[in-house]
Amino acid sequence: MTEDEMERICAGLTTKSEKIRRLGAAGVSKGDIARYLGVRYQFVYNVLKVADQPLALDQSLPTAQVESQSVAEVLTIAEAKRRLAITFGVDPSAIRITVEG
Template sequence: MKGALFGAAISALEKDGWKVARVTGSGKSSVRRITRGKDSKVVSIRTTQDRSIAFPRIEGDKSWRTLDEVDAVVAASVDDKENPQCANIHLLPGDEMRDRFNRTYQARLKAGHTIPIGRGVWLSLYADESTNPVHHVGAGAGNKYPPFAKVPLDAAALISAESEVDEEESKADEGLTIAEAKRRLGITFGVDPSSIKIIVEG
């Protein structure tokens, strides 16, 4: 699915008139330069099956890895978590996404959340922004900037595109921490993660 979503993003950009190319020396497989006429942007392509995207803080907690290096974020999200049919492709301004991630990060720290450096901070594309629950601070970029393309996932699966993922995305798939499991359950059931109790039996 991740490869299909990544391919859908590349295809949608090209159909929208953008020339898509790797950024030499970036070292990040999700980063591309997109060019259309005189308009040129460095973007990070993020894929998501739970309709949230993530970026991690760098060592020293001074900035965001990848997010602070791009002009925009291309988010490729399933249209429905339970029965995905299409990939929604969004082009999100980099400055606004940095502001959204900064606000949600500070709000979570203020609420007492522990966020390990290097672990992705997840932010919902489609939840309405609110201060309660705290992880909805900064949410909703996908609502403000509707998809410029919707790509059927059966077609996307046939698109030839390299689907490597950056370090921060692969870390997000290395199993769940208790905090991340609570976050995802909170999104699913519409409750604050702090109200969820998880019991693990060996």
Template structure:
């Protein structure tokens, strides 16, 4: 029996996989998986693509344990909390320096980002996202939902130095962020699926 791509997406979601991981495993765009799960993939003129089962899945990336962040120079800087008004706040001030930051839940990183304007300013935008800041709005919702369910979300930061390669500038924090996204499964990073 054959399953449609949409059936495969729904089956992986029922197994508890995040949209980004489903997209990565099925080698499809994030938006396609998202639309199927939100019920927006139906079109009278475009039928689902039929694919034979079982499908060959891409090997999963490993999770990023907090020990790896610490071994690489990351330090615990703060934790996300919900204020009495339901706003996101930090339990301690974070560095103003440029760097890379990680959100950690249950001893594994779930998101990695780079702060080219400074870590403090970047994290502020998650707590108070502007109306056009889609990533900040998305992460604000993820963080609030996770905090509402239980536990805490720790924030680890690192400030790798900039360097040169063959006389060209290399941004240390951006390189670390991209390297982590490419190597590890980070469910809140959309680019981690590709």
């Protein structure tokens, strides 16, 4: 992937961790991400490793965040796809959500 393509993917992001997660989701190698951002490979590895870990069942949102959400703010599949598309810089039609259970 070219540097111009990586800049396009990272447009609007402010932190290196956000850029790492976005580039990782786009399939850019850890080494290429590290070189592009001027950081160590280990930093990229750690950010992507944490991003891949599911939230443990005993972890929850801080109380202030939970209280600010109302019952009317139900997250639909369509809204989740829209938000994920914005996060990863892709068209919502490219987002697939799988529910297992």
